[in-house]
Amino acid sequence: MTETNVFSARDIITMNASRPHATHVAVRDGRILGAGSLEDMEQWAPYTLTDDFADKILVPGFVEGHAHAMEGGIWDFPYVGYEDRWDPSGRRWEGAQSLEAVIAALTAAEARLDDAETPLFAWGFDPIYFGEARMNAAQLDSVSTTRPIIVLHSNGHLLNVNSRLMDMAGITADTNVYGVLKDDNGKPTGELMEMAAKYMAYRQTGNPFFGGIKTPSLLRYAESAVNCGVTTATDLFASFNEESLAAYVEASQTPGYALRLMPALNTIEQSIDEGIALAKRALQDNNDRLHHRLCKVMTDGSIQGFTARLKWPGYHNGKPNGLWNLDPDTLGELVLEYHKAGLHLHIHTNGDEASELMLDALEAAQLACPRPDHRHTLQHCQMADASQFRRMAKLGVCVNLFANHIYYWGDQHAAITMGPDRANRMDAAGTAQREGVHFSIHSDAPVTPMAPLFTAWCAVNRQTRTGTVLGPEEQISAEDALYAITLGAAYTLHMDHLVGSIEPGKYADFAVLEDSPLQVSPDAIRDISVWGTISGGAPHKAATRTG
């Protein structure tokens, strides 16, 4: 007979409506036997009682419905963002809160490279917080004049480069191409945007972020997950080339791998037929820790990059409307074919015109081929209004809202991109709930840090970085936020029969917390410490934070 383990805790919040709280949970073969009181455990005797977590809170392992495994690998490159961040090993990367601090961080990273020509890449730069000050090539030249330097902005649309790179690329005062920004004297500043300028930069150095995922990144991604209590996470824009598919298998079968991975095929990387065939073939790789079936569609761009597709009246500051990722008709065809093939679509829509287009496409697909319980999910869906949420409810479409945006870019959305009215209803979890839409909330890591308790804090408080509350009517309760990062997310992934709550038969996946998100004051949810996770019944301690 296999071993039975019982974990005790100060409180176990089960998310199981028929037994919401417990003090003990019994686990066998990596699955939950039952949760209840110590007496209730007698039915499973003999068992081994573990009191290691007797003073802690157990909740269902968090489910991150929208993140990218690149979160594991991106730490090979220095981070130069505004706020402190911790890498999977627990090392703190100090936020660079001035241009000088960014240069200092780059200089330190430069010192770690051996030869004088290796390109230096950095990521996470966000000058939006520095007022009018912009970074220029001369500042980067103080870091190095011998190696090309590329600093990626966190919005994904801009790069800063040094003079060495511009020399290699032949970018001079005579370069008159849209996207090569210049100063008052007509000299290029080293700030590059748009495809052509990026192409010219990457032609010199190669694009280190190009290509599929590798096993080491997936291993570190799982470490990152443990640190924030996540036990199931997507890799929501995946290349299904042979190497990547093999890496998913290898990582998921690595002993002690603490994550259930859900890669989503990037549907535009191949023809529709090939994509469907690839997604179906990948199902054969599925195991307890690898769950294929998701497919990702990109509809538009980003709101802060002004590439999201907005309905009238468009961008608050009058910028032209954004970009479709593919012809609207092609997107519709793609949705229909993947829907007919029985696959599960996760559809990036940022602007409200994009979410409308996809609701039209999903409605057409449902009429052409009715499929009960498809659970196609709109991802981000930041600008949807109540009428769109009503359509989602009718069509059985789920939504995964980008709650972290409220904190990180909410101020900019109110002032620049959407204006106050639409910023107040962005990522409208309150409306989703009122209209009966199954919803979740997410980080989109590495765009923002993966930390479901922080994401829950955002949805509960809707507070921007400057402390403004955006649309208090859209706030949700701590209970509902906890549901959104566990069972709600599991539902959008069609995994709610396996994860998301603590009840018999499900995987024994728990987040181990120092405090209860339902007991602390709502504004303290983000400050709750995460001890780590229990995944398939095995405890994994979060990395100790250093630096």
Next chain:
Amino acid sequence: MNDAPVDFTVIGGFLGSGKTSLVNRLLAASGSTRFAVLVNDFGALNIDEALIRHQDGRIMQLANGCICCSLAGGLVDTMVELMRYRHLIDHILIEASGVSYPSRIMDFARIDPDLRPGLTLVLVDAAHLQDHSTDTRLAETITAQMESADMFVLTKTDIASADMAAWSRDWVATRAPDAPIIEGRPDDASLVALITGPAPDATSAATHHHHPADHTGHHAHADPDRALHTHFVSRAMTASRPVDEDGFADFANRFSKHLLRGKGTLHFHRRSAIWQQAGRLVHLEDATLDADTASQIVMISADDLSEAAAALRALGFQDVANVPAR
């Protein structure tokens, strides 16, 4: 190793306007030009398996020297990858998705000295333009296409009603009054010839001009030059005295609507130059030319060149037939 810049052409137009047919035709009739075509959907190209010499991920090498590339990995990374094979390529042709901005794509050639900016050709589906032009989801894209195309091809005129075709032609002409609009099927040899070049040189045009009877026996479309002269009107002119540069630049802009192709060697007062034109795309590049030769040009048009010729006569040009023998 070939260090000459690689020609760069962008084909735009909405879904269904015939871009894929044009690319297919082009691959079949590439002649000696080694094309690299970047397309959105590999599968839509009907490439004979037997012609595929080598396939490496998203890059496919064909037996005729051409390369096909899928744009699925994104234009930036695909172009970075493709330019590693630069020595194998004479001409890059991008099939722009219906919602991309052609001028943003042509910027690749404007920023990279290893590329030579060429034609931006936009295909317009005459049967569906009315729908597209009233679709708010496509409004910005269609405006961008009207602004950035050097010339337009009106396709599906055989399917569209006569009224609809006329409406479409008018609609484009109103928004791009100085760009040529050709009607044709996307697999016409003449369209392929417009892209492949080689740009007609003055001598061959003069020959065609003088011996129209020659054409009757030469409808083989393998020779793009011949296809051009067969389907369009051409005219060659020369000027024995230096040409006024401003006057010529003015001519090039004024008649852009009629000039599908223009090429020539020109002696201005201050410099000599090679002239190349394709609709709204005008190149006048410095060149060292034999001072004893006359300025020579040839023009190809889908309609009428008599007004253009008159304007050139005012600048001192004469029809080739009238050039006194040397």
